[in-house]
Amino acid sequence: MGASTPFAKIPEVGQDGADNIVSLRNLSMSYGRMQTILHDLSLDVRRGEFLTLLGPSGSGKTTTLMLIAGFQYPSNGQILIDGKDVTALAPHRRELGVVFQSYALFPQMTVHENIAFPLKLRKLHRQEIDRRVHEALDLVHLTGLGKRRTTQLSGGQQQRVALARALVYRPKIVLMDEPLGALDRGLRDSMQREFREIHRTLGMTFVYVTHDQHEALTMSDRIAVLKDGRLVQIGPPEEIYRRPANSFVASFLGDANLLEGKITGLSDNQATVRLSGGQIVQAPLPYDASVGSSVSVLVRPDAVTLGAGSPNALRGTLQDAAFHGDHYRLQVAVEGGIKISAKIASHGILVPSIGDAIAVGFSNVDPTIVLTRI
Amino acid sequence: MHPHETWRAIRGYALVIPVLAMLLVTFVVPLLEVVRTSVTDDEMQASLPNVAAALRPWDGQSVVPAEASQALLLDLPAAAPQKLAALGRRLSYEDPKANSLLRLTAQRLKSGATNLAEIDGRWAQPGTWQMLKRAAGPYSSFYLLGAFDLRRDFGNGVKDSYETGGLYRNILLRTFVIAFLTTVCALVLAFPLCFFISQSSSVIQRGAVLIIMLPFWTSIIVRTTAWIVLLQDRGVINQLLEASGLINRPLPLLHNRFAVIVVLTHVMLPFLALPLLASMRAVDHRLTDAAASLGAGPLRAFWSAYLPQILPGLAAGAMLVFVLTLGFYVTPALVGGPADQTIGAYISLFTTGTGNWGLASALGLVLTVSTALLLALRQTLTGFAKDQGAADR
Structure with missing residues (x-):
């Protein structure tokens, strides 16, 4: 990567000493001359981690996963698994587990037969197969459902069978392509917990693809954010959320107020920014940047404070206030056509009427400055 | 409601x-x-009603009842010539000489003779009367048994009538063999073709479907005639081979089983290719990917993940080709030899040629029932598979 962003503090891939189980080196993927899916993508997966590839549709995250699995081959670049070049290796020789969004269970087989399938291919003894299948069914909380047809199961149950099938032969790496995409919200939350738990229990490496930032934030050890076939940022969820590399990552991971402006002064990682409305604010600068750079100041709605006394106070009018039980969601229009969304705890505050003048501010320690455009 | x-x-x-x-x-x-x-089986009922009535109580084994010969003396001179001719034709299906026996006896009786055995020795043989009893009607299993080369024998139930020139079992078997071979050949050709098309771009797919459909818009006679042009001794293929010096004498490509299978396969291919292609296009490739990721090599993935998905289309197409070929007779009639005629050809012969409606109907019924049984079998098998899928839902 490196070339994709001028900021140097984003962790560089392929650092010495890191125990990488999968290394993607300069992967490119294109269909014909027109459609390029991946641009020179390099990425390392550490042994035993839960890495999420996050991005909107068309970002190349699923393609990346399919390239690791071997269902597709890159136009350029290298894929290393355990240090061995597997770029041209057939998928059935890669010893990976894959879980699909569509479950991809064999409809003509029972649950037991589905899970036993990879074990039979490995020519295990019958008793060993039965033992391992039962173990896997216990692991995914489907004890006793082995004799069912897969078509008789709910979506959540089918996905557990798919997971059990991908885990039962103990591959070192399990790839998951939006496995919860077809499930409803409540089920997804509980499945997310189960995935994490299974990951902790088995100590395998999980590479997980999703477009859902909540899923990525709650489950991952690290998140790799992709956009238009390029890696934008990779790091732990907190880092990605708090110190996004650019405005795309900032707005893709949760709600974000992005206040555009130019750096007018610098001192000790603290930048003075003149916003498009003329206001002067101060915020920490996590990257190297020079005076005059176009930047955005990222303020998460829950970091917005009320009152003229708060640091970085901005004057405006209240446009909308919605009560959400534990909090209010306020929309404030400040000078210069800037709109700020604020999430204010509802306990013990008095919300002004709509149309009233209001001052909002944000801490000059917590918010961060991000590159305006990528 | x-x-x-x-x-x-x-x-x-x-x-x-x-x-x-x-x-x-x-x-x-x-x-x-x-x-x-x-x-x-009512020709005797119409021409010799008293003989028919007299023969009905007879068991066919004991002495021929005297009433029967009495009735014959009475009925035969009085029978209308047309109706007697109809009976003569019916009896000739069993014994080609029976027609002349009837006519001769009727003539002699009219001219004053009274002793049947003297008119013709055959009247003294129980076999002649058994033949008459089988035709006593008005309904009988004569044609249905005949369709299987069987005949009612009064001693042992039914008996093989093979020695009297029976051949329908053979023809029925041959029809099934031709249908089976055609289905297998069509499968062998259609499978890779459809697989290739289903993997191609949508433009190629549309073009290919058009090309597959094209023969449907051409008359079957035209297509078959075109094959004759290709396959005959002075035809395109033989001339090319001779010109290239590969053969000295024309290969026998026409009027044999080979020609029948080739042309039938060509005619039937679309019926298999279209449903097969439809099912191949609907294949969920995630399943084969999943099989591969679990460690299945290409063959195993094909067997476990691909084939089960296209099996319904494959079975539907194969069944369609098999059933259609069973009833087909135009193509075998045009490009086959005498030993390649299907049961359909004989049904056609008996209805439009010899006027043996009874046997034509019996053969048609056999064909209909065996086809229906096949379809029922397939239905049961797929129903069974579905039931398994739906068990304790």
Whole structure:
């Protein structure tokens, strides 16, 4: 990567000493001359981690996963698994587990037969197969459902069978392509917990693809954010959320107020920014940047404070206030056509009427400055 | 049910009335007529009613009842020539000489003779009377048994009549063999073709479907004639081979089993290719990917993940080709030899040629029933598979 962003503090891939189980080196993927899916993508997966590839549709995250699995081959670049070049290796020789969004269970087989399938291919003894299948069914909380047809199961149950099938032969790496995409919200939350738990229990490496930032934030050890076939940022969820590399990552991971402006002064990682409305604010600068750079100041709605006394106070009018039980969601229009969304705890505050003048501010320690455009 | 719903249900049924009426007129009624014709055996009833009545109580084994010969003396001179001719034809299906025996005896009786055994020694043989009893009617299993080369024998139930020139079992078997070979050949050709098309771009797919459909718009006679042009001794293939010096004498490509299978395969290919292609295009490739990720090599993935998905289309197409070929006779008639004629050709011969409606109906019934049994078998098998899938749901 490196070339994709001028900021140097984003962790560089392929650092010495890191125990990488999968290394993607300069992967490119294109269909014909027109459609390029991946641009020179390099990425390392550490042994035993839960890495999420996050991005909107068309970002190349699923393609990346399919390239690791071997269902597709890159136009350029290298894929290393355990240090061995597997770029041209057939998928059935890669010893990976894959879980699909569509479950991809064999409809003509029972649950037991589905899970036993990879074990039979490995020519295990019958008793060993039965033992391992039962173990896997216990692991995914489907004890006793082995004799069912897969078509008789709910979506959540089918996905557990798919997971059990991908885990039962103990591959070192399990790839998951939006496995919860077809499930409803409540089920997804509980499945997310189960995935994490299974990951902790088995100590395998999980590479997980999703477009859902909540899923990525709650489950991952690290998140790799992709956009238009390029890696934008990779790091732990907190880092990605708090110190996004650019405005795309900032707005893709949760709600974000992005206040555009130019750096007018610098001192000790603290930048003075003149916003498009003329206001002067101060915020920490996590990257190297020079005076005059176009930047955005990222303020998460829950970091917005009320009152003229708060640091970085901005004057405006209240446009909308919605009560959400534990909090209010306020929309404030400040000078210069800037709109700020604020999430204010509802306990013990008095919300002004709509149309009233209001001052909002944000801490000059917590918010961060991000590159305006990528 | 709510009156409104009842009315809606009635309207729904009303929509299918034309189809049901057409089915009734063009299928159910003719089929019942075929069944009736195949068991009708009433020529003797019409020409020699007293003989028929006298033979009915006879067990066929003991001494021929005297009433029978009495009735013959009475009936034969009085029988209308046309009706007697009809009986003569019916009896000739069993014994080609029976017709002349009847005519001769009738003549002699009219000119004053009274002793049957003196007119012709055959009247003294029980076999002649057994033949008459089999034709006593008005309904009999004569044609149905005949379709399987069987004949009712009064001693042992039914008996093989192979030695008297029976051949329908052979023809039936041959028809099934031809249908089977055609299905296998069509499968061998259609499978890789459809696989290739299903993996191609959508432009190629559309073009390929058009090319597959193209033969449908050409008359089958034209297509078959085109094959004759290709396959005959002075035909395109033989001339090319001779010109290239590969052969000195023309290869026998026409009027044999080879030609029948080649042309039938060509005619039937679309019926297999279209459903097969449809099922191949609908294949979920995630399943084969999943099989591969679990460690299945290409063959195993094909077997476990690909084939089960296309099996319904494959079975439907193969069954369609098999059933259609069973009833096919134009192509074998044009490009086959005498030993390649299907049961359809004989049904056609008996209806439009010799006028043996009884046997034609019986053969038609055999074909219909065996086809229906095959379809029922397939239905049961797929139903079984579905039931397994739906068990304790």
